[in-house]
Amino acid sequence: MQEDRWERDALREVALEGIRERRRTRRWGIVFKSLFLAYLVVVLVIVMGWLPGATDTAPGAHAAMVEVDGAIMPGGVNDSEKVNRALRRAFEAPEARGVILKVNSPGGSPVQASRINQEIRRLKEEHPDTPLHVVAGDMFTSGAYYLAVSADRIFVDQATMVGSIGVMMNGFGFHEAMERLGIERRLHTAGDNKAFMDPFSAEDPEDVERLRRLLDDIHQQFIAAVREGRGDRLADNDEIFSGEVWTGARSLELGLADEIGGMQHVVRDVIGVESIRDYTERPNLLERFGRGMGTALGESFAQHVLGPNHLE
CATH class of the missing domain: 3.90.226.10 (2-enoyl-CoA Hydratase; Chain A, domain 1)
Known part of the structure; x- marks a missing residue:
């Protein structure tokens, strides 16, 4: 009976230690992620010139x-x-x-x-x-x-x-290229100079x-x-x-x-x-x-x- 209790206690302790280890790992993971995020923010601030001089x-x-x-x-x-x-x-x-x-x-x-x-x-x-x-x-x-x-x-x-x-x-002229490609330009204006310098x-x-x-x-x-x-x-x-x-x-x-x-x-x-x-x-x-x-x-x-x- 005592031997069974000892085994149960040992198994219970092992299980609890596993839970505690996972908690420690999770806490350290949060710490490292936070530090990495802070590092990225600092790098961005420096590279992008956001720090007031x-x-x-x-x-x-x-x-x-x-x-x-x-x-x-x-x-x-x-x-x-x-x-x-x-x-x-x-x-x-x-x-x-x-x-x-x-x-x-x-x-x-x-x-x-x-x-x-x-x-x-x-x-x-x-x-x-x-x-x-x-x-x-x-x-x-x-x-x-x-x-x-x-x-x-x-x-x-x-x-x-x-x-x-x-x-x-400056600008470009496309009319000769349009002629070679067989593209018809359709331009309608009201005002003699409305199409001024049309490319x-x-x-x-x-x-x-x-x-x-x-x-x-x-x-x-x-x-x-x-x-x-x-x-x-x-x-x-x-x-x-x-x-x-x-x-x-x-x-x-x-x-x-x-x-x-x-x-x-x-x-x-x-x-x-x-x-x-x-x-x-x-x-x-x-x-x-x-x-x-x-x-x-x-x-x-x-x-x-x-x-x-x-x-x-």
């Missing part, structure tokens, strides 16, 4: 920075409304000793660039004691130069691409001349903004407005920029403070995640499907 919380006297990075397009991250709201916050910050417009962009919409340029001029008149300086990155061309040309001073690197003061419109019709010389006049008008607006913003600092050289691109070093000779210098030089030596605060209107976390995932998928597709040279 020291520039976001700078106390006291500071340089107020607004960044324009990438194409200047309506509805994008550099939409004129977003950039102008950030500029207003930067100029109105009570402890901002100066505003820095950090630009790295090949350009984009002339309308968006013009609106930012106009807002910069308005804010400078409203806040005459707050200087605005531009610090250019790799690209500072076309619409990017247009929006920033009214700055008090423009700082570039020797290798910064500067200029491209011109206007371009599926043969190019009309009158349309081309009309387009040239439109581009010339916009080009003259661009030139006027550059002349007003740079004044007598511009060199007497018609090539400035030819659409050509120069290095930062050459842009100093042409009067398109003022000095070779980066962000820290402007903050410490020009504005005379130690800290920067970022007033750029950033996308929220979901928007950044979606944009980052979209970019990663697009690059992966291009590399594996279109070939390694597609992105060059």
Whole structure:
């Protein structure tokens, strides 16, 4: 009888130990899964650039920075409304000793660039004691130069691409391909010029001349903004407005920029403070995640499907 009780107790203890072991395993599994999830979150935050840097919380006297990075397009991250709201916050910050417009962009919409340029001029008149300086990155061309040309001073690197003061419109013509394929184009309009520059019709010389006049008008607006913003600092050289691109070093000779210098030089030596605060209107976390995932998928597709040279 005692031997049977001992066996039952032993079996019971073994069963209980098995249950306890499974519980321990389950608890440790939850811990490791939680740690792994936290690790993934930290990696995403770092890779996607979601961590606020020291520039976001700078106390006291500071340089107020607004960044324009990438194409200047309506509805994008550099939409004129977003950039102008950030500029207003930067100029109105009570402890901002100066505003820095950090630009790295090949350009984009002339309308968006013009609106930012106009807002910069308005804010400078409203806040005459707050200087605005531009610090250019790799690209500072076309619409990017247009929006920033009214700055008090423009700082570039020797290798910064500067200029491209011109206007371009491009497209494709498909009418010959359609004829070879036997495709009939059916186009009906109300208004003689409604089908202006239709890509599926043969190019009309009158349309081309009309387009040239439109581009010339916009080009003259661009030139006027550059002349007003740079004044007598511009060199007497018609090539400035030819659409050509120069290095930062050459842009100093042409009067398109003022000095070779980066962000820290402007903050410490020009504005005379130690800290920067970022007033750029950033996308929220979901928007950044979606944009980052979209970019990663697009690059992966291009590399594996279109070939390694597609992105060059």
